[in-house]
Amino acid sequence: MSARTPYVIKGDTGDWEVVMGLEIHAQVASNAKLFSGASTEFGADPNCNVSLVDAAMPGMLPVINRKCVEQAVRTGLGLKAEINLYSRFDRKNYFYPDLPQGYQISQFAHPIVGEGEIDVDVEPAHGGEAYSFPCRIERLHLEQDAGKSIHDMDPNATYVDLNRSGVALMEIVSKPDVRSPAEAAAYVKKIRAIVIALGTCDGDMDKGNLRADVNVSVCKPGQYEKFRETGDFSHLGTRCELKNMNSFRFIQQAIEYEARRQIEIIEGGGTVDQETRLFDAVKGETRSMRSKEDAHDYRYFPDPDLLPLEIEQAWIDEIKASLPELPDQKRARFESEYGISHYDAGVLIADADKAAYFETVAKGRDAKLAANWVTQELFGYLNKEGLELGDSPVSAEALGGLIALISDDTISGKIAKDVFARMIAGEGEAAAIVEKHGLKQVTDTGAIEKVVDEIIAANPEQVEKVKEKPQTLGWFVGQVMKASGGKANPKAVNDILKAKLGL
Template identity: 70%
Template sequence: MTFSAPRVADKKDWIMGETGDWEIIIGLEVHAQVASNSKLFSGSATEYGAEPNSQVSLVDAGMPGMLPVVNEFCVEQAVRTGLGLNAQINLFSRFDRKNYFYVDLPQGYQISQFEFPIVGEGEIEVLPIDADGNTLEPVTVGIERLHLEQDAGKSVHDLSPDETYVDLNRCGVALMEIVSKPDMRSPEEASAYVEKLRGIVRALGTCDGDMEKGNLRADVNVSVRRPGGDLGTRCEIKNVNSMRFIRQAINYEARRHIEIIEAGGTIDQETRLFDSVKGETRTMRSKEDAHDYRYFPDPDLLPLKLEQSFVDGIKASLPEMPDAIKARFMADYGLPEYDARILTVDKASADFYEAVAKGRDAKIASNWVMGELFGSLNKAGLDLADSPVSADMLGGLIDRIADNTISGKIAKDVFERMVASEGDADTIIETQGLKQVTDMGAIEAMVDDAITANPGQAAAAKENPKLLGFFVGQVMKASQGKANPQAVNEILRKKLGL
């Protein structure tokens, strides 16, 4: 990663040390697994969770004489991602060998792209969110490059106390390494950047963005400096796989640098790992530079030479991007920025919301999707794809509120029953006898009973209008929550002379 001429952060982003203010310099290398049924240079499957070493070809295993053949679909996916990042697509690119030894790298080198990547410079705008949920000023983060490379296998250390097992299923899987410029100045900016990237690749269909499976992970580069001063020595934190861990790792690493420097020490350039249990980083190895990898063009692979028509065809097929969807939600549905941002974090959420909002009050639909639905899914640890309540079901529930079949309060009980798979709104309302009482005569009778039973409060109501709430509660209790609240309020105000 090139650390040159980064922007200066606002003072609010500086960290106070024992000897004054410090500025954090952050750059990220995000590894996104290409959504493809086969690997970058072989026809082996890429299915997650398969039996160890069951998806390994002779090419993946590094057998002598085996020649790699580039997967054209993976190239197309990289170009599509580059276009989504507003980046330069390089019509000429080249694969290189990056030489290093790991037991889970059977070739003894990784096929990557060094001097000539498939995607050049681009940029995206991110909206950081502080700890209180407030939106901060937007930040433009530069993209330095995107290059294609193959993943390594997996070493398993916890199956035996004195042996390491190797699973090569992941070996050769296509990765897009998206390298940012060092434009981020806070943990919040860094996590917002990764969140934005994930939304983009999901919308494009080029990566599923599942961080728990390791399909999207970040190498976090951190250094500190005096505001406006010379750049410090950076350390790289490998394979951080959640937004929360990214923020924690940056906070810890920046403060570690500051403490060492203020104590008179120096920072060693190294690669570190983040321990999510202890919330701290630890040394993994000294950081290699490019010359340590002895890059050279892969002699088994010709350079990639793309036609502009190929790129133009991909560009014409791009779906609506998250920023465009957000702007449309604000313009067409009149949603506030917060709602539009939350609902367009990924395409699945946006599609679900649009299905719910179709022909209905857009803000009410937003409240139900973001509130009850997302809240219940988070509580249950479920993804939207696994929601027991479909968009049609949630829309049907909102319809029953709109036509006064049920009140908003009863609707929440109906929703809980829908989550418990008791049926759709109409079925639950019918079987549970939850229809709202809208008969004005019946409601008036309950109001009269409440006033008769509480003459003192009724007499005092004119002087203390807050007692209206007491009578509303009495009527709703008598009706088991089924009386139309608006009708109850209107009749009570008339009867009490308010």
């Protein structure tokens, strides 16, 4: 991994840097809502999963869901964060048609999870070497989701669906430690991988179960370092919030556009307004949604209907003991146990299904070869066809069988690619394909020597050339492989050629 270097944007008046903090809203994996027993099932008909509490009927009182509290604690532990034994719910007051109570129950002054830190691995969007950076977590708090306003059914009306009202969310707030579009996407990916591994959120961004608000500001080089030294936010520019981002690609595009928009305003003599903005993926630009509120605008006060949460350390210890292997732990194990690169390990632990698939392929086989085939050949095919791993036409066991044939020299790597293509086409297991099409590799050195002798005898000029320039041996290798139909063992071919030519 290389060192982290500043992400610089060229403006008309010089260089600029971008600074971001992110708020990730992760829907808690729970069958019931945060303060009611209503179902959290996705895709139900509008207003079917709504209790009297969710609809804010008079006299209805919220009752905390213990499972949601447990999931928040598990997530906090996965973020290496402090779990607060005392936390409290507050009312965040604002008006919107899909908020029937007129307030959102959230946590303001006393969140359930305090500060933590995670390491984020970054693959730069425009090339360059991969690197890692630490991102500080400011807090995680529980809150209830709002309903959904529907505007496209009737141009003259707005409809409200309260199925989502009261669903439990974990809001994970980072410090402003993110410094580029690629880092922002990588951070969201890392949080997503952690909550999926923990089983506290399914991470389904298409359904909106995990989405991010990105606070973007720009500043001159050196200002961020001053902020880190002093904690004074005046060293950073005015921030704008990009709301409800649920695509890694769109997150990067939106940040790139927004940063340049702010730079143009400042260089033109204007000032950036603190506001919430939406990203138009079709136009590739952000647009104003509303002015950005500060905490005092919401008139937070303790919710009088809910007692403070007081958690026992013994319960936290019990949850901690039940934690599964987390992405960083799995990556370290893959590197040490299988001897694969840091990069390949990162690709393979990106989600639980990929990791499990690889481990099945690699079991009792050449792990490095298995990693190469999974990350390059299989994932390359799936990406090209727009398929998910679950849609793969080649099972992990079947790919493992192909790896075994390469390892024991039954087939060469080149022939293996042909076999793999036939497996994708549905011809069956690798061993059966090799037998059916007569693709076994020729390892009989006598047969290979015969072919080598014939090619050497037919090409005396090339023999003299390779003796002068040994690096041209590849020409002979190619001719032998061609003559054998690609079946000759490449290592044996090289060894025999070198012996025959005196190299």
